[in-house]
Amino acid sequence: MTTILVTGGTGTLGRPVTERLRADGHEVRVLSRHTRPYAVDLREGGPALDTALAGVETVVHCASNPRGGDERAADHLIAAARRAGVGHLLHISIVGVDRVPLGYYESKLAVERRIEESGLGWTVLRATQFHDLVASVLRGLARSPVLPLPAGVPDQPIEVAEVADRLAELAVAPPAGRVPDMGGPQVRSFESLAHAYLRATGRRRAVVNVPLLGRAYRAFRAGGHLAPEQAVGKGTFEEYLARRPGR
Known part of the structure; x- marks a missing residue:
């Protein structure tokens, strides 16, 4: 079976990716800032990153930080992956990173380009927003007696487990370049x-x-973050909410 390293392996997406790959019998190393034995801050790199990648055939790069540092982290990961002879670097990105002029999206697009030019075998999957993120945003907005929303903005949220399943499939397949986007089942206001x-x-x-x-x-209003032609997700936002009574 393949030895796979999952960056951000304790996060919202990385955790179910790790669980799926282990259930399929693969050896999975979880890399995060605080999880031993592979506790590494990708923004800093260092010898511990080389240790984590030793003998790894595939990297699933789920680690990301909206507050910044993704490009620096990608530089360290790519350099270490080259040294280790990694055969496949699989990256999760966001639908619309090339259409929405938002700082975090621009950083994600820059990471995509670094991976494409890395000389490694690579795959990039873009997905629409997770149900978890939409619920988190609404939870914060609902603290006020009035819930303010950006007028005219649609969304197409997707179940994180479905994206994790797709990443697990791609991780054990040959590098495929940019694969079709994944969108949630419905474009909704x-x-x-x-x-x-x-x-x-x-x-x-x-x-x-x-x-x-x-x-x-304006780009969000125009649907730059949507993939209506790739509405492959099955789970709805209501189904997601029904499974989380604590919300």
């Missing part, structure tokens, strides 16, 4: 998602659509 969240959590809030300014907002 953010307002409809907010009302679903309020119903599921028993909250009563006035929902107010607020027009915003800026290029990123």
Whole structure:
């Protein structure tokens, strides 16, 4: 069986990827900042990263930080993967990184380009936003008596377990370059998602659509982050909420 290293292996996506690969009989090393024996901060690199990659055939790169550092982390990972002779670097990215002028998206696109130019065998999968992220955003907005939403913005959330399953499939296949995007089952207004969240959590809030300014907002309004032609996800946002009574 293949020896696979999952960066960000304790995170929202990395954890189910790790579980799926181990269930299929693969040896999986979990790399994160605080999980031994492969506790590594990719933004710093260092000898511990070389140790983690020794004998690894495939890397599934799930680690990411919206606060910054992804490009530096990718540089360290790519360099160490070259030294270790890794045959396949699989990266999860976001639908719309080439269409939405948002700082985090631009960083994710820069990481994609580094991987493509790395000289390693590579695969890049882009997915739409996870249900978890949408629920987290709405949870924060619902703390106020009025729930403000960006007016006219649609979304297409997807179940993280489905993305994890796809990554696990790709990890044991040959490098495939840029593969088709993964989108959730429905393109929905953010307002409809907010009302679903309020119903599921028993909250009563006035929902107010607020027009915003800026290029990123216009790109989101135009659906630059959507993949309606790749609506391959099955689980709906309501089904996700029903499984999480704590929310």
